[in-house]
Amino acid sequence: MLGSGLAFVGVTGSVRWLGTDLPAVQSAFLRFAWGVVFLLPALWTVLRAGMPAQVWKLNLGRGLIHTGAVVLWFYAMARLPVAEVTAIGFLNPxxxxxxxxLMFGEGLALRRILAIGVAILGALIVLRPGFREIGEGHFAQIGAAFCFAGSYLFAKRLTQVLDAGAVVAVLSGLVTLGLAPFALAVWVPVTWGQLVLLAFVALFATAGHYCMTRAFAAAPMAVTQPVVFLQLVWATxxxxxxxxxxVDGFVILGGGVIIASVSYMAWREHRLRRRVTPAPGAGQL
Structure with a gap:
């Protein structure tokens, strides 16, 4: 999880360094085009095997909402401090x-509702509406958080019918296609340096998702989630x-409040699962 956080900070740092020289949608398109190159073998395998129509619909829905998410995120990242984008992004979970x-009928007990309220308070500490101007970058990052959350909900359903590699490969291909017409409409000349930088963005993102997946397989969420807070430290x-x-103390404080809320929810989920899971050998006769 530590490696994942460092990799995702590498993503945000690379995009921040890229700045506003390229339109946000063009930067996002080139980043995902590089992702398709890296994932081409997996994508080719999925396309050859084929998918049921219902699975294609789920993938298309996710591709559409994820396309909007990355455009909003690239727009925000080029205009806001790295730590601020990172802190607002903690709203995703x-x-x-x-x-x-709402969608899957999962329980929303009072403790969860209170934890969500605390997370929203943390976001307000970061944004401080009424005490400073809330700009387009802030609204873009909030919109990106909502869109990424929708994408993850689609992913939850897709992982029931496809393996993780196929889900990631199809997403990269669909987002690249979704961004292409918008990128071509605002296309500006690209330098070799910008292409290389966007290739690093794709590499960092792939490494981050890989490390995160390995962490989730190796330890419960109650262990991995608190480590996410270090991502805000690296970003700062x-x-x-x-x-x-x-260094904005309000961003650190608000991000810490959000992460505390997320960590509490993860810890409660872990405790509840242990309570209902039989001990090894308990079900044997």
């Missing part, structure tokens, strides 16, 4: 929890040392 309750250091961004 909270929104997924709410969405799972990156912004201060590389981009000369000031």
């Amino acid at each position: 909270v929104l997924v929890t709410v969405g799972a309750a 250091l990156l912004g201060a040392l590389v981009f000369s961004e000031g």
Whole structure:
């Protein structure tokens, strides 16, 4: 999980370094085009095997909402401090929890509702509406958080019928196709340096997802979630040392409140699963 956090900070740092020289949609398209290149063998295998129509519909739905998410995220990342984008992005698991309750009928007990309320309070601490101007970048990142949450809910359903590699490969292909017409409409010349930088974005993102998947397989969520908070520490250091961004105590405090809420929900889920899971050998005669 530590490696995952460092990799995702590498993603945000690379996009921040890229800046606004390229339109957000063009940057997102080139990043996912590189992803398709890296995942081409897996994508080819999926296309050759074929998928049922219902599975294609789920993939198309996810591809559509994820396309909007990445455009909003690239737009926000080029305009906001690295730590601020990272802190607002911590809302994703909270929104997924709410969405799972609404779409999949998962329980939403009082403790969960209170934890979600605490996370929203953390987001308000980061944004501080009424005490400073909330710009387009902030609204874009909030929109990205909602869209990414929707994408993860689609992924939850897809992992029941496809393996993880196929889910990631199909998503990369569909998002690339979805971004292509919008990227071509605003296309500007691209330098070799920008292409290389976007290739690193794709590599960091792939490494981050791989490390996160390995962490989830190796340890319960109650162990892995608190480590996510270190991502805000790395993002703050990156912004201060590389981009000369000031360290905003409210961003650190708000991000910490959100992560505390997420960690509590993960810990409660882990405790409940242990309570209902029989001990090894208990079911044997």
